[in-house]
Amino acid sequence: MTPLLEIRDLRIEGRSDEEWHPIINGVDLTLGRGEVLGLIGESGAGKSTLGLAAMGYVRDGVRISGGSVMFDGIDLMNASTEEKRSLLGRRIAYVAQSAAASFNPAHKLIDQHVEAPVRHGVQDRGESIEDAIELYRKLRLPNPEEIGFRYPHQVSGGQLQRAMTAMAMSCRPDLIIFDEPTTALDVTTQIEVLAAIRDIVDQFGTSAIYITHDLAVVAQMADRIKVLLRGDEVETAPTREMLDHPREDYTKSLWAVRGYHRPEKPKPGPESVPILAVEGVTAAYGEQVVLNEVSFDIHPGRTVAVVGESGSGKSTTARVITGLLPPRDGVVRFEGEALPPSYRQRSKDQLRQIQMIYQMADTALNPRQTIAQIVGRPVRFYSGLKGRKLAARVDELLDQIEMDPAIYRDRLPGELSGGQKQRVGIARALAAEPRLIICDEVTSALDQLVAEGILKLLARLQDELGLSYMFITHDLATVKAIADEVVVMKEGQVIEQGPKTEMFTPPHHPYTDLLLSSVPEMDPDWLDRLLAERGVEALGEAATDKM
Amino acid sequence: MSLWIWLLGALAAIAALAWLGLWAARRLSGNAPRYRDMSYGVAFGYALALAAIAAGVWLWMKPGAVYFRWAVMGFAVCAVAAFLFRLAGRHLGPERLKRQFRKMPLTAAFGILVILIYAFVAIFAAWIAPHGQEAVLGAANVVPGGDPAMGGDPAFPLGTDRIGRDILSRLIYGAQNTVGLAFATTLLAFFLGGSLGLLAAVVGGWLDQVLSRGVDVLMAIPSLIFALLLLTIASVWADGARGLLTFYMVLIIAVIDSTRVFRLARSVGIGIVVMDYVEAAKLRGEGMGHLVFREILPNAMAPLLAEFGLRFCFVFLTIASLSFLGVGIQPPLADWGTMVRDLAQFINFAAFAPMVALAPLLPALAIAILTVGVNFVVDWMLHRASGLKS
Numbered sequence: 047m048t049p050l051l052e053i054r055d056l057r058i059e060g061r062s063d064e065e066w067h068p069i070i071n072g073v074d075l076t077l078g079r080g081e082v083l084g085l086i087g088e089s090g091a092g093k094s095t096l097g098l099a100a101m102g103y104v105r106d107g108v109r110i111s112g113g114s115v116m117f118d119g120i121d122l123m124n125a126s127t128e129e130k131r132s133l134l135g136r137r138i139a140y141v142a143q144s145a146a147a148s149f150n151p152a153h154k155l156i157d158q159h160v161e162a163p164v165r166h167g168v169q170d171r172g173e174s175i176e177d178a179i180e181l182y183r184k185l186r187l188p189n190p191e192e193i194g195f196r197y198p199h200q201v202s203g204g205q206l207q208r209a210m211t212a213m214a215m216s217c218r219p220d221l222i223i224f225d226e227p228t229t230a231l232d233v234t235t236q237i238e239v240l241a242a243i244r245d246i247v248d249q250f251g252t253s254a255i256y257i258t259h260d261l262a263v264v265a266q267m268a269d270r271i272k273v274l275l276r277g278d279e280v281e282t283a284p285t286r287e288m289l290d291h292p293r294e295d296y297t298k299s300l301w302a303v304r305g306y307h308r309p310e311k312p313k314p315g316p317e318s319v320p321i322l323a324v325e326g327v328t329a330a331y332g333e334q335v336v337l338n339e340v341s342f343d344i345h346p347g348r349t350v351a352v353v354g355e356s357g358s359g360k361s362t363t364a365r366v367i368t369g370l371l372p373p374r375d376g377v378v379r380f381e382g383e384a385l386p387p388s389y390r391q392r393s394k395d396q397l398r399q400i401q402m403i404y405q406m407a408d409t410a411l412n413p414r415q416t417i418a419q420i421v422g423r424p425v426r427f428y429s430g431l432k433g434r435k436l437a438a439r440v441d442e443l444l445d446q447i448e449m450d451p452a453i454y455r456d457r458l459p460g461e462l463s464g465g466q467k468q469r470v471g472i473a474r475a476l477a478a479e480p481r482l483i484i485c486d487e488v489t490s491a492l493d494q495l496v497a498e499g500i501l502k503l504l505a506r507l508q509d510e511l512g513l514s515y516m517f518i519t520h521d522l523a524t525v526k527a528i529a530d531e532v533v534v535m536k537e538g539q540v541i542e543q544g545p546k547t548e549m550f551t552p553p554h555h556p557y558t559d560l561l562l563s564s565v566p567e568m569d570p571d572w573l574d575r576l577l578a579e580r581g582v583e584a585l586g587e588a589a590t591d592k593m
Numbered sequence: 594m595s596l597w598i599w600l601l602g603a604l605a606a607i608a609a610l611a612w613l614g615l616w617a618a619r620r621l622s623g624n625a626p627r628y629r630d631m632s633y634g635v636a637f638g639y640a641l642a643l644a645a646i647a648a649g650v651w652l653w654m655k656p657g658a659v660y661f662r663w664a665v666m667g668f669a670v671c672a673v674a675a676f677l678f679r680l681a682g683r684h685l686g687p688e689r690l691k692r693q694f695r696k697m698p699l700t701a702a703f704g705i706l707v708i709l710i711y712a713f714v715a716i717f718a719a720w721i722a723p724h725g726q727e728a729v730l731g732a733a734n735v736v737p738g739g740d741p742a743m744g745g746d747p748a749f750p751l752g753t754d755r756i757g758r759d760i761l762s763r764l765i766y767g768a769q770n771t772v773g774l775a776f777a778t779t780l781l782a783f784f785l786g787g788s789l790g791l792l793a794a795v796v797g798g799w800l801d802q803v804l805s806r807g808v809d810v811l812m813a814i815p816s817l818i819f820a821l822l823l824l825t826i827a828s829v830w831a832d833g834a835r836g837l838l839t840f841y842m843v844l845i846i847a848v849i850d851s852t853r854v855f856r857l858a859r860s861v862g863i864g865i866v867v868m869d870y871v872e873a874a875k876l877r878g879e880g881m882g883h884l885v886f887r888e889i890l891p892n893a894m895a896p897l898l899a900e901f902g903l904r905f906c907f908v909f910l911t912i913a914s915l916s917f918l919g920v921g922i923q924p925p926l927a928d929w930g931t932m933v934r935d936l937a938q939f940i941n942f943a944a945f946a947p948m949v950a951l952a953p954l955l956p957a958l959a960i961a962i963l964t965v966g967v968n969f970v971v972d973w974m975l976h977r978a979s980g981l982k983s
Contacts (some may be wrong), residue, residue: 410868
């Protein structure tokens, strides 16, 4: 039997600066009927481009320069627009990364759902609506009869992602391409979507290409895994074989990232004064209370991880500490001394002691300033160094973040990679010579290998300079790697806090337990086990509760 | 009625031509993807373009269509000049400049060439112009073209106006007066609107409210009427002093136009203020000056520069219209708006003496070409700033 999809020696080029640059250099891909292939790689590896090419489609400014794409005996490279139109949506469907951005906000979900079946003449509108409700039920969406008649903004992110999967299923396609469908979701929501996608693909025997950068996720979903690196295939193997015995060095290094672990530092003595104490802080945006009686301490030289899902108030806590959002109630103490609520009232030295590193390095660095200007400004502002001394200090800081001053001094942020930008963000924080650094999701926008480098750098700087970190993250793997203490937040409240080893050993608070158990593991049976433990019914209820 | 029948017939013919052409192209090329995937709409577009070219050729052949032939020739000359200019830019000068020219579309090259020529003429007007702008040289109403048989005079290639001043010289001095004043006005408008707009974005709160509502009030009044009203008041204050009146005019137009700049600077600024790097600078304890001029202004530069080009055109046209209405640049100073007004009645001769009607069209053309040129450059800068590279 011929495979469903066969890609041979595919070459794709992208146009930038008036020249064509290769994106994919000759990749082969074979997908059998009912098979799920996982495509993994770092950003820029060409995963999405390859996924789209499997539909015979390329984005603007990109062209296919060679190779062939055969879908069930049809040559997609030479198919006419008419032929492709009859295939796409009907026999090949696509699920995008951000369902929130991909649904048209002006139309109800159901109207967007029925479009493909009605246009392709598969079903009429009435049948299609019934079928949609059935699919919603299969995907365990709450209120399957009614949810379709809502607008996209009235439905949560995880539910939208499942509604999009249902939409892709509407014509019962032979192939679905999932492009990072769970990357933008919280861990607890991710589980529901993963389980739903896997079930429905199983039930209808659909083939799928599952694109992700998260190894643990792909381990749950795929029968086979293909690893891509800068447009080249590294290796392909069945999932279990790939996980147990990766052949190539690159694959091994990807696997090893999860192994980084930093032992917990000894507990501070009873007389130790916390460098930062948050005491009973309540804060609100207008009338909306977002923080409720939040209290925790950070002791010198230690890393406190603040964990929670989006909307739990982690970043708001950071805004209160830095003084951007004066609290309604409670105080923030720095070395026992109460800080003025607003940053405008704080002294230059108080401002210097607490620095921030941001999640999105792109927006954290002024795109019109050179690296030397970005890093040099706080040095000059706080210490008043000028001329040669300033330049020497900037060089020293760049050396500390392991970037060669001679090469990078005069570059603009746009000329750096994501990891390098994040390093410059760290250098800018260090330039103020602070005691405490607030790291707001500093690794979540980075590839795993790069993120590991940043974590190691932060750990080294902590040892050398005696820094304290407040580490805001939703990624429990990061917490396991570097935290000394953990604060779990939910809906603006601290649910549980304590030293890392205690937090990661049962018994937990039920919410901590839910968070911990939702972190995907590199074990292909993990999702099955978890679903069995929780019970599928309970999962459906959990989804309803989250509304 | 017959016109409608004509139009319908032409459309039907074009539609048939498109269908036939598409069918033939598919047959002849052996169903190549290019023609196979071409929709009927695209084919209709090609047929329409073909028909337009045919109509152009037919019009060219007609003996009466003098202006059409001139326009086509002018267009060709401009295109060739722009091409040569870009070619020169690609092979002469420092490497950075060459790289800019290599990526430049022809329209942008044309715009830059026009701006350079205007700037040169404006700066060296006193040396280039054969006569003074106020000099009355005897023969009035000399026809442009310099052909004595047609009523011209080789000494005045573009003719003279009603009281015998050389039109060429006045055009050249007009560049100095009109363009120079427009430039000064736009700079002032940007200084006012830009700094206040960015300040409103950074400070927010009541200052933003006061400034924005004030701007709303100014914008609610039609700008030309408002300018006329204020100029009438100003002319009483100026009490006949010409220089003072011009100064008031610059001030009034700058204030009215700064409202538009304020709006843009504020909206761009608000987008930048929420960036993390501005937050980082605030938390560092930086003052307002550093925030506005070091962190925000460099990032707002691209849209502001583009707006500068557009605003310059509008200011320029406003001054020309005010002069045309008689309250702008005062005679005997040469100014393109005033020149159009003074020579306007010659347009009545267009049907039988194209050369005579050219006189009022020349200053109008000078305004039009600069406006088009500046807009081409602005489009190009916007395109570059938006990061669209295709």
